[in-house]
Amino acid sequence: KAGVTQTPRYLIKTRGQQVTLSCSPISGHRSVSWYQQTPGQGLQFLFEYFSETQRNKGNFPGRFSGRQFSNSRSEMNVSTLELGDSALYLCASSASRDRGPGSGANVLTFGAGSRLTVL
Amino acid sequence: AQSVTQLGSHVSVSEGALVLLRCNYSSSVPPYLFWYVQYPNQGLQLLLKYTSAATLVKGINGFEAEFKKSETSFHLTKPSAHMSDAAEYFCAVSLNSGGYQKVTFGIGTKLQVIP
Numbered sequence: 001k002a003g004v005t006q007t008p009r010y011l012i013k014t015r016g017q018q019v020t021l022s023c024s025p026i027s028g029h030r031s032v033s034w035y036q037q038t039p040g041q042g043l044q045f046l047f048e049y050f051s052e053t054q055r056n057k058g059n060f061p062g063r064f065s066g067r068q069f070s071n072s073r074s075e076m077n078v079s080t081l082e083l084g085d086s087a088l089y090l091c092a093s094s095a096s097r098d099r100g101p102g103s104g105a106n107v108l109t110f111g112a113g114s115r116l117t118v119l
Numbered sequence: 120a121q122s123v124t125q126l127g128s129h130v131s132v133s134e135g136a137l138v139l140l141r142c143n144y145s146s147s148v149p150p151y152l153f154w155y156v157q158y159p160n161q162g163l164q165l166l167l168k169y170t171s172a173a174t175l176v177k178g179i180n181g182f183e184a185e186f187k188k189s190e191t192s193f194h195l196t197k198p199s200a201h202m203s204d205a206a207e208y209f210c211a212v213s214l215n216s217g218g219y220q221k222v223t224f225g226i227g228t229k230l231q232v233i234p
Contacts, residue, residue, distance in 0.1 A: 004162070006162075031220075033222075035224075040128075040226070041226070042209070042224055042225060042226035042227050043163075043209065043224040043227075045222070045223075048219075050219075055219050056219060056221065090162055090163070092162075092163075094220070105151045105168065105170045105213070106213075106220050107153070107165050107168065108155075108163070108165075108222065109164075109165075110155075110162030110163040110164065111162050112160070112161050112162045113161075113162055
């Protein structure tokens with residue numbers, strides 16, 4: 001069973017540019033979450049998609065956006081990049097159901113991340 | 120609201136010594152608790168999870184954690200550290216919020232194992 005695949009693994013951008021990151025979840029997983037990881041801040045939740053709909057959103061500015069396709073693959077986009085956007089962006093998928101008891105127990109399976117450096 | 124506090128952003132132990140990584144949580148309802156591990160240049164992977172079936176949870180690679188409701192703690196332990204345990208460890212609390220899963224991670228603890 002293939003894991004969660006994130007592309008690209010590494011990228012360098014300059015301030016003001018925009019970037020698109022891609023995430024292919026485990027086959028059958030319909031929930032995809034995105035996190036930003038920086039030293040000293042840990043993992044900060046960006047958003048979660050389920051069946052092409054954004055279900056939850058973290059406290060990030062509107063420059064951060066995402067979408068999910070019908071095959072559950074997801075992309076996130078950051079526009080007008082700032083130096084502070086340099087981070088490891090992690091995608092995680094889970095077999096989360098639409099609603100239901102015990103959904104809090106779902107395990108997140110993470111990709112290896114996309115490391116973004118903004119110069 | 121839910122939150123996680125990991126005491127000690129860096130922990131150093133000698134090879135063969137006890138590993139103890141601390142995690143305290145705050146939650147208004149009984150939570151699900153997880154420990155994930157991240158090796159260099161990799162994503163996070165599950166070590167173990169607590170889902171109320173048993174307070175002592177055994178995970179992979181000899182790790183275990185004990186849920187203590189009275190102390191709101193979920194500390195991770197391993198009796199004897201191995202060099203391969205050097206990694207960053209994240210505690211996470213998860214709730215069923217409005218029917219959906221909401222996960223909050225701690226800031227992480229980097230474990231160094233000294234030969």
